[in-house]
Amino acid sequence: MTASRARRRPGRPAGGSRSRESILRAARASFATNGYDRTTIRAVAASARVDPALVHHYFGTKDRLFVAAMEFPIDPAVVAETVLGEGLDRAGERLVRLFLTIWETPGNREPLLGLVRSAVTNPRAARMLREFMTRALLSRIAPALGRKDAELRVALVGSQVVGLAILRYVIRVEPLASATEDELVAAVGPRFQDYLTADLAAAPGRQST
Amino acid sequence: MTASRARRRPGRPAGGSRSRESILRAARASFATNGYDRTTIRAVAASARVDPALVHHYFGTKDRLFVAAMEFPIDPAVVAETVLGEGLDRAGERLVRLFLTIWETPGNREPLLGLVRSAVTNPRAARMLREFMTRALLSRIAPALGRKDAELRVALVGSQVVGLAILRYVIRVEPLASATEDELVAAVGPRFQDYLTADLAAAPGRQST
Numbered sequence: 001m002t003a004s005r006a007r008r009r010p011g012r013p014a015g016g017s018r019s020r021e022s023i024l025r026a027a028r029a030s031f032a033t034n035g036y037d038r039t040t041i042r043a044v045a046a047s048a049r050v051d052p053a054l055v056h057h058y059f060g061t062k063d064r065l066f067v068a069a070m071e072f073p074i075d076p077a078v079v080a081e082t083v084l085g086e087g088l089d090r091a092g093e094r095l096v097r098l099f100l101t102i103w104e105t106p107g108n109r110e111p112l113l114g115l116v117r118s119a120v121t122n123p124r125a126a127r128m129l130r131e132f133m134t135r136a137l138l139s140r141i142a143p144a145l146g147r148k149d150a151e152l153r154v155a156l157v158g159s160q161v162v163g164l165a166i167l168r169y170v171i172r173v174e175p176l177a178s179a180t181e182d183e184l185v186a187a188v189g190p191r192f193q194d195y196l197t198a199d200l201a202a203a204p205g206r207q208s209t
Numbered sequence: 210m211t212a213s214r215a216r217r218r219p220g221r222p223a224g225g226s227r228s229r230e231s232i233l234r235a236a237r238a239s240f241a242t243n244g245y246d247r248t249t250i251r252a253v254a255a256s257a258r259v260d261p262a263l264v265h266h267y268f269g270t271k272d273r274l275f276v277a278a279m280e281f282p283i284d285p286a287v288v289a290e291t292v293l294g295e296g297l298d299r300a301g302e303r304l305v306r307l308f309l310t311i312w313e314t315p316g317n318r319e320p321l322l323g324l325v326r327s328a329v330t331n332p333r334a335a336r337m338l339r340e341f342m343t344r345a346l347l348s349r350i351a352p353a354l355g356r357k358d359a360e361l362r363v364a365l366v367g368s369q370v371v372g373l374a375i376l377r378y379v380i381r382v383e384p385l386a387s388a389t390e391d392e393l394v395a396a397v398g399p400r401f402q403d404y405l406t407a408d409l410a411a412a413p414g415r416q417s418t
Contacts, residue, residue: 117329120322120379130380138382149392155376155385156396163372167364170329171339173347176364183358187365187409191400200396 022048027069036131063136073108076136084144092193096185231257236278245340272345282317285345301402305394
């Protein structure tokens with residue numbers, strides 16, 4: 001038993017794919033134990049017994065490492081590009097389509113649901129997701145809105161995304177569960193757009209006097 | 210051991226509060242095993258060894274029984290009255306305030322979080338919550354909107370409520386977690402109002418050409 005365990009324990013990895021696996025294993029352990037903020041590429045490299053340059057070579061940045069380690073099928077860079085790449089006009093609509101594409105792609109749903117389940121049942125997972133959302137999504141998208149309350153706006157979009165995922169894919173409330181992509185884009189896109197760009201204090205035409 | 214168990218097993222209850230407790234215990238078991246739709250007041254009464262009239266006397270309707278059994282601090286009748294009681298004008302704003310009042314009231318948050326946790330981790334709990342949402346909330350509020358897509362609209366409001374609860378109270382993403390009630394009413398109220406009353410296919414001023 002002991003001998004077999006010792007054989008399986010990774011030493012300095014020889015091949016590239018073994019190094020990559022060691023890095024992912026070390027990253028998963030560090031994100032879970034220390035959270036997102038306190039995990040460093042240097043510490044993950046040390047724990048995986050590789051050079052930090054190799055972690056950068058495989059994964060680039062800490063948020064990419066997180067995405068890979070958590071098998072999280074949302075790349076913050078892609079989300080930011082979707083929201084901001086063509087300007088803010090119709091960004092709400094593009095965001096709904098991106099969200100639906102991600103969730104409807106086979107193989108994506110389970111890791112996402114796993115993260116949601118962990119985050120609502122485990123305070124450490126909640127902190128990890130909170131820090132990741134804050135550093136990788138909010139701080140990347142919010143500045144482009146050019147508003148004092150930009151982070152609240154992006155967080156509100158995030159809350160609608162999470163609630164939609166839970167009611168559509170987990171609790172499966174009808175007719176939300178079987179609504180078409182176009183129905184959801186039409187219904188939710190303008191709400192996202194308003195969160196991103198409308199005057200939140202007094203939305204035009206919504207106030208009664 | 211056997212004798213002690215037999216002593217604790219409820220027979221035909223003598224006092225009112227013992228009957229009430231027996232009914233709640235039987236209801237919890239039935240909702241968990243059979244879901245919301247297939248639970249009947251008659252079956253709960255039989256399992257609690259009381260007359261169905263006594264269940265009606267204590268709890269009135271099945272949704273009230275569910276609310277009591279699950280210690281669920283949201284009474285669908287109150288939600289419907291809030292949305293519809295003063296007409297649809299500013300209903301979105303009233304809904305955000307009601308939602309915040311419910312979640313900020315001491316003692317409410319834990320049972321609500323318990324239900325969310327169960328629903329995302331346990332398919333039977335998800336079904337129970339889905340059926341309760343559908344029968345007690347959607348079917349009560351949707352007809353008053355007088356629109357073909359009313360149920361989708363109410364479900365979308367529900368999805369924003371659930372997402373807001375998770376990001377604000379569970380994952381605690383800032384600045385959402387510490388936003389004031391007024392900030393959230395201003396930001397989310399008009400979105401709820403649009404879900405309830407706006408033309409979803411082409412929200413005015415949101416389309417680019």
